[in-house]
Amino acid sequence: MHNQQGAPKGAPLLRSGAKLRLHGDLSYCRVDDYLVFLDIQNDRYFRLTGYLESALVTYLNDGDAQDSSIRKLIERKILINEPIDADCIALSSTEIPTCSAMEGGVHAKRVNVGELLDTFIIVCSIHRQLKTHSLKRILRNLASLRERRTSQSSMSRPSEARVLEVAAAFRSARLYVPVDTCCLLDSIAMVKFLAKRELHAELVFGVTGTPFSAHSWVQHGTTVLNDVLGHTSTFTPIRVI
Structure with a gap:
């Protein structure tokens, strides 16, 4: 060729x-x-x-x-x-979500100072990167961090309850970060927040047809961690990190 x-x-x-x-x-x-x-x-x-x-x-x-x-x-x-x-980011697939952590009654315990500070740093860092770096570079770095950190806990698989608890902590701490919410920003930040705690989650990109719309969310198994199920179900996954 x-x-x-x-x-x-x-x-x-x-x-x-x-x-x-x-x-x-x-x-x-x-x-x-x-x-x-x-x-x-x-x-x-x-x-x-x-x-x-x-x-x-x-x-x-x-x-x-x-x-x-x-x-x-x-x-x-x-x-x-x-x-x-x-540098190519391997494509992966994800399961069809069947429930949402935001609708399951899982609430974070009182967020500590460390979680607040870490959320602030992560969100602000990703917010800056989205303005200065290509999406490919951001996703490559995210996938690399997740692979390094979550492989350390591969022998002791974390419980579903632990994932839901940490995701809830991020959602609670995010309310105190003075940066406008955005599905892509917040989803990348949540995956990173979880990965730093040796917890694996997937970043899912989805689209609709006419009218066109794009969205992203975080998913663990069949559970959506940062959106409601009725919303994500209207989008067709186009890429999963």
């Missing part, structure tokens, strides 16, 4: 045995009979035109599509013929 700009027209797209793959920074889901893409490097959601979407689906499913369409997908860096980037 020639993945270089300026390749001569009519040059073969596929070398013998070559195989294209979806760019590692991209993920997608189908909503309302069309695909929505999330690009974490460029911090954006987007759609493809009908014929390019059809060509992409055909190629990913069957390994075949018209050369002209494939060429455009390569030019737009949707499909690439490169080794997997070492």
Whole structure:
């Protein structure tokens, strides 16, 4: 596969045995009979035109599509013929949520000074990073921290009650941080708060179709930790960290 700009027209797209793959920074889901893409490097959601979407689906499913369409997908860096980037954040899946910690009657014990200070530092730090760093870099750092900290407790799996208790502590402490609430900011901050206490949780990105809307939340198993179930159920997951 020639993945270089300026390749001569009519040059073969596929070398013998070559195989294209979806760019590692991209993920997608189908909503309302069309695909929505999330690009974490460029911090954006987007759609493809009908014929390019059809060509992409055909190629990913069957390994075949018209050369002209494939060429455009390569030019737009949707499909690439490169080794997997070492910085690429592996996609994961999540279970369909069945309950919400906010609706389950789990309330935090009195928040201590340490939890208040840690929440303040984490939220302010993530708030600054969202203005200065790419989403990819933020998510890569978050996943790395979570892997380091939660692997330490892999032999003694924390109880569901412990996860719910710490998540409730974060929600309570967050009320005292003078930064406007935002689903992405607060979800990244909660995952980090939990990870620092050796507790694993997933950051879920979801979208709706028409009208388009994007949302993110934190999930542990089938439990949503920072939103109500009725709200998250209206979104289709597009990427899980």
